[in-house]
Amino acid sequence: MFLAHSDELGFNELCVIKRLGSGGDAATEGEAARARRALPLSHESLVSVMDIGVESDQVFTTMEFIEGRDLRDVLVACASKEAALPIEAGLYIGIQLCKGLRLLHEGGRFEALRRVVDPANVLLSFDGDVKLGMARTRDPDRVGGLQRDYTGLPYLSPEELAEEPLDGQCDIFSLGMLLWDVLVGQPLHTGIVGRAPALEAALQAATLRPSAYNPDLDDELDTLVMRALAPKPADRQANVEELRADLASALVSREPSFDGASVADLLSQIYGDEVVHARHESRRLLARAEQVSKAGKAATIEVERQQAALTLGADTEMDLTSIDTEAISDDEIASDNLAGQTIGHRYRIQRRIGEGGMGAVYLAKHIDIGRQVAVKVLHAAYSNDTELVKRFRQEARAAAEIGHPNIIEVTDFGTTVDGRVYFVMEYLAGEDLAQVMAETRRLPIDRSLQITLQICEALHAAHEAGIVHRDLKPENVFLIEKDGRPDFVKILDFGVAINLETVRRGDA
The missing domain is CATH 1.10.510.10 (Transferase(Phosphotransferase) domain 1)
Incomplete structure (x- = not known):
């Protein structure tokens, strides 16, 4: 097993990678199948399996690191x-x-x-x-x-x-x-x-x-x-x-x-001091991993800075709540359909399930583990818009940083071969609160309280992480059934969320 570092969503995280063996080996396939079955499990008292994949014919699984x-x-x-x-x-x-x-x-x-x-x-x-x-x-x-x-x-x-x-x-x-x-x-x-x-x-x-x-x-x-x-x-x-x-x-x-x-x-x-030392060592490893990661991305970051300066001017500020997302034409949206394609070498796009001004949401399947996911892809027409790409990344990162059961789970972020950015979320089967309210007109008090309590717990977790949603409305409250429990809340769409620490530093 190996201690590893992940920064797919722009934040540091230690994880554990276990090499299971060579692909095709019976014992390896048995372990891989077991890891796949554990992937959907999420519980505070169980070590989580985060991913499973193949690299150079070696099957590996990624698990959370427990300090x-x-x-x-x-x-x-x-x-x-x-x-x-x-x-x-x-x-x-x-x-x-x-x-x-x-x-x-x-x-x-x-x-x-x-x-x-x-x-x-x-x-x-x-x-x-x-x-x-x-x-x-x-x-x-x-x-x-x-x-x-x-x-x-x-x-x-x-x-x-x-x-x-x-x-x-x-x-x-x-x-x-x-x-x-x-x-x-x-x-x-x-x-x-x-x-x-x-x-x-x-x-x-x-x-x-x-x-x-x-x-x-x-x-x-x-x-x-x-x-x-x-x-x-x-x-x-x-x-x-x-x-x-x-x-x-x-x-x-x-x-x-x-x-x-x-x-x-x-x-x-x-x-005693072993706890302090272990935490110090984790921070040291994270800092070192971040340095290595940044070194590999330095050229890309510099290009993005130059593009932003040319487009907006060095002192220009943009209000992310007022970005014009209506400029993309219907023809451009139609040509944006990714159904049937594979992105990120492991997500097979099945069909489009949602559409918005900035991008589309697709139902996809993780090729290696067979897990259904939702993939949100920024429209191709906006791929070179530095501010919109920044906002898109911010949406993924905000949800991932909170890490709460009542917040939509974001698991990956990447760029397609033709330059479109995307992020991967858990696939949810249910309906949003706006639909429920339209159908039911008036919810029973006990049901309303149950839903509201979960929303409060999710927002509390977000605020503890220094993140303010800024767009909470019935359309962004999704209700699913989980472990036999109806009306399990998932808060969606962190597209205009802000990180208070970033605001304090003057970076946003």
Whole structure:
């Protein structure tokens, strides 16, 4: 795996690139298929897969970079200080993992989306996030077989060790073993080598009370953990949501205010200067990557500056809200149709689905992963208009910088071979609020409040990022169904948004 840098949208971001292997290899194809299935998943408790592609016949996947430590490292660090994680920290970690596992278990997708639940695959960021990584237990080319180098045997359920059919219950057992670790301060089993000894230990796990090893634990937590470790799946919690509710009840009775910020404080106490050093190193890497990137783009930037000076004059300012977008003719729009073409070497344009004064929106498919996306392309007639290109890039960058579930997700930015700029967004199936209001006339109060609350959350995230939308209206509020939830809000069109930091510097 490699630590990498991405600046497609003009802002710095570290990511992790994992080389899966050569194209055509069965094991590589299995891993690639697994990564494709994970691409649409977006959850605060799951490490995100951002992209998958092929370069020089090598298949790779790109994942988000988590600046922090895995839970195994945290537990070892605590043991070295002869200390244990606070009980409330263990409960909070369990709650967050249950939230992510719930998404993986929905819709009968368990085996396809399975991720390992053991301390080495649980990541704690220095900002307090808890995320389940992408590690797996099974080789894609060995049906029913564990990875040859898998070291997490003590966390596997009896049914997995016995090679029986699996469902979400095996994750409940694994989470029970993990909870034992964090609540007791030591592993339940150590030194296990081989499937048979691991199976014997797993079948005996529920006979040991955690409070016998940590007297600060009460009967409620004993019952919760031992039930999760029941040898028979039917005797465990019915699902991860029930386990989450049990953990939440226990946390509320102990420390209801414990949250992600508390995790961040805890890691700062455990690692001290290491946290400061890690953040400094990330900033250094980002700065270095930006220098390298800028060096490669210096000539292009200088040409753009010269064009802007010739077109507008060195001291000219333009009001982006008053740009004339009606000058393009119908004939020029008709000749702008990209249906059937491939842009950016990986987006196959299928059909035009929207039209505006500045550009068109197309339905497209990512060639490598088969994912449907929406591609917004600036009209060819405006490709040489420096200010409009700047505004177009600003729209993509503003949405991408915010990174909130209720903001349209922008994933890529580029230029076609004939010089037209474009950016790639998630494809949304639904209708805008203006259409809903026209059809319904008056929305019920509870529905209106639900929609308004999401709009407020999205705008709060934008304002926290220093971005003001400036064009919020029903047409730019899109409603979709997500994970069975209707009226999930997506805020669109950041074309006239402003970045307050840029304004303060006098750059806009």
